């Protein structure tokens with residue numbers, strides 16, 4: 001018997017409107033974390049802090065007044081929104097999500113609701129507008145990351161423990177609501193809001209506000225998309241409400257991790273997105289990437305394919321430095337993935353879960369409703385035989401990679417081996433399987 005909820009999921013099932021279909025078809029997005037934290041880049045008073053660079057204020061216990069004065073140094077001379085957009089386009093990203101305001105509370109746009117914003121820096125210009133215009137000009141949709149958690153705002157509270165807390169936090173929620181309305185109104189082409197910083201008790205105790213914020217955004221911009229991370233229901237439950245229904249338009253709980261392709265198949269029933277750092281845990285620019293493992297372009301490309309194979313989006317993070325430049329590692333990753341996407345984008349864009357059982361050699365993807373199933377091979381088996389188990393009334397007619405055909409051997413009902421004759425593999429191999437109804441073709445095995 002479902003629990004009656006006022007602030008729970010507002011609908012069940014996947015959205016089928018054009019805006020959501022567009023978001024879903026993109027599959028690959030560029031996350032950008034940029035703020036005052038990019039100036040020190042994880043180093044303070046000559047000491048390197050290994051924790052996430054965007055947390056330096058708390059890692060190095062820097063007083064708010066000291067941290068906030070970084071605003072007077074923010075002057076990214078190299079910043080060129082068009083160059084950023086070109087790099088993202090070449091990488092094959094179809095959308096970009098930018099931190100309008102991270103936990104530090106500094107706003108990349110000239111907001112009316114706090115002076116702690118870009119217009120009071122030496123740079124002055126509206127970075128958000130320049131990014132939205134440049135990325136949209138490249139045909140890339142722009143989404144806004146917004147941290148509700150705000151270390152700068154005097155009325156922010158982690159919990160509500162007194163009437164004073166209630167009064168202050170109500171002022172804070174009004175402030176945040178005003179900023180969100182300002183963003184949705186002044187940047188009309190924004191397609192989605194990526195909420196963060198919503199795990200504290202103060203928010204869990206104000207589930208009503210999270211629903212109002214989502215409803216306001218969707219009334220200002222019909223079709224607007226909002227991630228599950230914003231919402232708290234009547235009992236403070238987040239992402240999935242007390243009736244286990246997904247709140248918001250897509251699940252955004254996968255941060256620096258991906259769903260398991262065998263055990264977590266439930267995600268194929270709804271929209272979801274995983275966001276990923278290049279180092280083990282750095283979203284903002286960090287001067288020293290030797291402090292942790294840095295993922296290779298191939299590791300990240302496999303994650304993109306992995307997410308697509310489970311019907312989810314992959315949001316790959318870039319952390320520009322205080323001057324507006326990207327690191328060489330990030331440029332190389334964009335260039336490597338872009339080269340592969342130039343040839344193989346069609347097995348990612350507008351593709352999703354094929355409905356077949358994951359095999360060791362790699363991943364399946366399928367373009368919506370297509371009879372073709374794509375195999376993206378990462379691991380060549382010593383046997384040279386790629387196992388494929390099809391589901392239902394399906395027969396594999398051919399297996400092709402560009403002009404090259406691979407032998408298809410039916411080894412049992414609904415089971416095949418694709419004879420993989422490739423020699424050395426230097427990048428994932430895409431093989432397209434053409435299928436037909438088995439009932440319309442002679443059945444070899446009774």
Ligand SMILES: C[C@@H]1N[C@@H](c2cn(-c3ccccc3)nn2)[C@H](O)[C@@H]1O
Nearest residue numbers: 033052054055102196197255275283
């Ligand atoms: C999308 C990512 N979410 C932010 C974050 C992560 N965390 C966090 C804090 C404690 C444990 C685990 C995660 N707090 N804020 C990161 O700073 C980045 O913006």
